[in-house]
Amino acid sequence: MAGMTTPVAVIVDAAAYAQAVEDAVKASAAYYAGGTSVLDDDAYDRLVRGIAAWEAEHPDQVLSDSPTGKVAGGAVEGDVPHTVAMLSLDNVFSPEEFTAWTASLARRIGHDAERFSVEPKLDGLAIAARYTDGRLTRLITRGDGTAGEDVSHAIGTIEGLPQELAEQLTVEVRGEVLMTTAQFEHANEVRTAHGGQPFANPRNAAAGTLRAKDRAYTVPMTFFGYGLIPRPDTDVALAARLRECAHSDLMTRASELGVNTTGSTAVPGTTAESAEQVLARVQEIAALRTQLPFGIDGIVIKADLAGDQQAAGAGSRAPRWAIAYKLPAVEKITRLLEVEWNVGRTGIIAPRAVLEPVEIDGSTITYATLHNPADITRRDLRLGDHVMVHRAGDVIPRIEAPVAHLRTGDEKPIDFPEVCPRCGAAIDTGEQRWRCENGRNCHLVASLSYAAGRDQLDIEGLGHTRVVQLVESGLVADLADLFALTRDQLLGLERMGETSTDNLLTAIDTAKGRPLSRVLCALGVRGTGRSMSRRIARYFATMDTIRAADAETMQQVEGIGTEKAPSIVAELTELAPLIDKLADAGVNMTEPGATPPATPGDADGGADGGADGGAETTGGPLAGMTVVVTGAMAGTLEKLSRNQMNELIERAGGRSSSSVSKKTSLVVAGEGAGSKRAKAESLGVRLATPDEFAALIADFLD
16 A cells, blocks of 8 residues: 655744744644634644654754644643543554554554554544433533533534433543534535635534534534543443453444444444554545545554553553554645636536645646536635635545635635626526526537447547537537438548548447437436436336426436426427437437336336336346446456446346445446445445456346
8 A cells, every 4th residue: 555755844943943833833723713724734734744853853942832742733722621631643644654653552562462443533623522320411622632622512413422322321422523524515505694604624614613602503513432431420340341441342332322433434443453454444444535424534543452552651642552544635725716617518607716736635736616606606705715625536626615714805706707608698597507598509519529429329430520520511500410411411521531431421320229328318418427318218218208207207217306307307398309300310219128117097007117116127137236337347348338337237137326335236346446346345245356247247248
């Protein structure tokens, strides 16, 4: 497993060191006091490690307020004493640093640690929850580690932290308060609706919300427990048992009491017998990071046994028996320079943020997603804003929110287009996503290029350049015109000889016979894609049945809800002339192997013919199974695109999916399979190699 580069800020002299200490303490104080900071996590980590490096070389010049030896960066105070010191964790950034830590731990305890616990490091705020006779009576922040701030006013607003335990015990539960992705979006909607500035990210939102006492609104947060300790008035026998318990057993006990732990997530806490097993689990958790509904910034590794913990002891800032393996930062602060307005193939006018270049997880980011004008307004984004940018794995970078406390007053409003930026036509602003009133005709080249693509009509020889030529010559004004092209018309174009003309006409004629699912996908109906087009086609079986469906009927297709159904029905109505023209040209309008759903007047009394409640092919080796394909295929499957693999799954009676869950029946894992394979293994989902899968569905291979 490759490690990340250890981030260290270079400090050249005593003056720079003093300034670095001041900057770190201020940043820490701003974050812990209200969830704001002038530095993002990565910048703060670099700064503190630079301070530590300078202090290691100049031990006689260490300042008393340095953050390196204090909990919470040395900037936080509280007035409620902790039962037991509530410390921070030291960090490692690579397998080599982790291996060095395990060696130092072995030296401290006199032998190799017998077992480790491995858990995700949740990106939130640490708190201690005190229970008396099973009732939650007090919440306290970490503070400076010896005393914290009383935030008991938040009791009842934190999911996963029960107000009553399953047993009437007097104990203290320690853990992390955070906001899930959905809670963060909700919090910003509520906050901006009340005139406040949006939070920059979920962690800041949790920190600010936990301390807020006088707001006119409340928003939910989530708790994950990571500790269970006795209090001074805990039953003596219970206190002794808690002190002797392994950490993994304490987490099982906490869960039994009704406390939320990572055991309920896709990245549950596990144990490992060796450093090698720990590093393998670190890699598994890191691979699943982008799929989690909450943020993690690392993995916490602890000596699991109580005896090893007691032998290792603790320093003034951190226990010596635990370490945080930090993952590369996925969020950075940069500036929003401008907003571009691009027109997609269906006429959607999409804003894109142009950023001051920033490096996140090894990639230089210069652009980020902005969903729509309403999203810009809701987030109160302005040109010149410092913004929090999020990117994880291959996910398209997005702006979380402006960092409002860094505003200078020089920021400017973002101008929204008054006419289509591509063709100058009027804009339909009736929905959140604005659209050129010319629709697909605004960007006809993109629309036709998409329709001719491999996973749609697969018209070989009809690339972007040829599409431009056909449009500019006036021969093609919509998709159906492709099927009316003549040999003489094509021969009249530049660089079109007899062979290329005949080959293109053959490819176009072949495209007429593509299944309905591909024709539907080629139309580019908003709100659908390849998978949804297949579901619709297999449910309804014919284009006529699809066009006859109202919104309620359309919702019978899996994945189509109350919001999407009316939009799909309306767009199919809008496309009616084009669909008629395609049918007249001889383009296939049926889905092989599917039959239309039964109607109330049919003998069987209802449309319940398949897995989606409609026209699904029954039988087949994958009947009733949900299948996910990941990694590179090999053997007889090597040349199949992902879309062709999904079509094959559905022909064999299964349902294709792009994500792994407890409902997944089978994961076909080829070479290079990463996070999806790891998740399948963690959930106990059946795995198959490409060759094993090919043998399973051999009768359905062409």
